Amino acid sequence: MATVEYRRIGKSYGAVEVLKELDLTVEDGTFVVLLGASGCGKTTLLRMTAGLETISAGELSIDGKVVNTVHPRDRDVAMVFQNYALYPTMTVRENIGFSLEVAKKSKAEVAEMVENAARVLNLTEYLDRKPAALSGGQRQRVAMGRAMVRNAKVFLFDEPLSNLDAKLRAHMRVEIRQLHNRLGATTIYVTHDQIEAMTMADRIVLMKDGSIVQEGSPDDLYDRPNSLFVAEFIGTPQINSLEGRIVDDGGSPAFETGGIHVALPAGYGAHTGRRVICGIRPSDVTLDPDGPLRGTMSIAEKTGADVQFYVDIDGREFVAVAPRASYVSAGTTLAFAVAPEKLHMFDAETGRRIEL
Template identity: 50%
Template sequence: MATVNIQQLRKNYGAIPVLHGIDLNIADGQFVSLVGASGCGKSTLLRMIAGLESVTSGAIELNGRVINDISPKDRDIAMVFQNYALYPHMTVAQNMGFSLHLRKESPARIDAAVKETAAMLGLSNYLDRYPKALSGGQRQRVAMGRAIVRHPQVFLFDEPLSNLDAKLRVQMRIEIRTLQRKLGTTAIYVTHDQMEAMTMSDLIVVMNAGRIEQVGAPIEVYDRPANLFVATFIGSPAMNLIEGVLEHDENTSFIKVGSQRIALERHIDLAASSPVVMGIRPEHLTLAEVPETGFSLPFTVDLIEPTGAESHVYGRCAEAPMVASLSRRDDLKLGQAIQLRGRCEHIHVFDKASGARMA
């Protein structure tokens, strides 16, 4: 097992900076997801940990030992790739045992390790097959088995489920998380799918343009996003953002949105008349009566998406796009003007200028 500590890690391609001083501490046995939009640097960071990309500056430590200049094969780190990277001319058993073969382990040791791992992954009946005879999910299991059989200190996953269909992705993410917990191995998982990150991780690292925006437990990142980027990236549908102006009255702060003046539960340490952004998650909006500590916003219905248990209702509030996730199946009509209500405790406030969370 292992701890991974990253200190002021930078990566340049020529004169172009890609990673801008990454600091990250990963505890032994943690499952950590790196999330962000395409091109944010998450896969580059993963490949640097694996040793597949050089370090421009900074340090990567494995159990306190700097591994910047150690070759990939000597880092005791196993990586599972997006495209499986299986050898097509080798059987499942040969693919899974190949790393042990390179280590010159005995045939008996390799056979025992492969069979043990195959049983764990439900691959015992496929050991003599070639990759072309396997489904996508089975190929992904073989790729995982090839990593597991080595008993590495760290697992690295580079968007391993992106080639699978939606149902199989859900099944495989459960299997990966269950397996990682059973083995207790530190895991770093790259994904652009924030739902994967939310459901699988002990810790989420939200990246943007080569920088870390926030690190925290999934619920912490969801409930208290550090800035506007995190607020809009984590959550589906995304958080609603409405521009307003901050006002103060003795010890109470208000947000003025159009003609509405919404009282906040907390005093916001920002000058009066400052432009702010009010955030409210779609599931915190309702058609019910205004609660005692609540607010009401005018809303015009533009689109209704039934999903079964609830409906996503898209529309406009003060000319800003907005969506509500409503559990009630009310007979709403396109173009209908309604009132959406919520509790003040669910409001997030961001400074419009910096994007930083204020409350």
């Protein structure tokens, strides 16, 4: 159990800067997800934490101790790799017990800890198999077991679920989170999947081009994205963004684009005339015959409980989520309303959120 601190951490390969003076504190016992598209530097940051990449600039400390030059094996971190990296010539038992054996634990102790981990992960009957004889999900659990028995200060996960099918992935999300709750260890988890981030994280760190864009709880990022980038990254279906300007609509502010007028909270009055992008989450709209967002619906997708309408509003595709009962066939004209406080306003030039 430990706090992990990154202070002005940088990484460059020659002239290419992968991480730019990054500051981040991962509090003791929290589950932090590093989220971002591929190439944003999240895996590099994780590997630097494990000691598998050198640190070009700044200071990394684990449990108050600077570990920039500390060898991976002396950092007391456990890591689960994307492709599991199991030892193919060893059985599951040997795979899980390897780190304990290296740590010179007694045979009885190793056996007990391996059996315990296997029980928790439902691997008991596979202990004497080789990784090649396991399914993807089982291999993934062996990789988790290997990390679990370490009882390390920090757990690192590098996209551990990306090779699993959707159903298993959902199941393993829960298992990993339960494991974290039970062990209470500091966990840093890398993924590009915002659903994983939203469902598992205590805190999400959203990264782009080697920098942190926003850090906060899943709710923070969903409800108050600090930029259009964050708003578009978090949430499925993706947030609708309409470009227009803030106008004065008889004394109260409104968002205007094409022929559409949407009322805004009074606070935006100070920004009248500003060119903005209005973000509207597909799930925040309601079907309303008098609603301001009106257009011809081209596709209706049933997703189970809901239906997703793809509506052409002022020449742009607009997605809305509605209860299944409201299903109508394509070609119908639909109108939606949205509560003013649910609107996200971003500056059209910078993409930054316009705070009230």
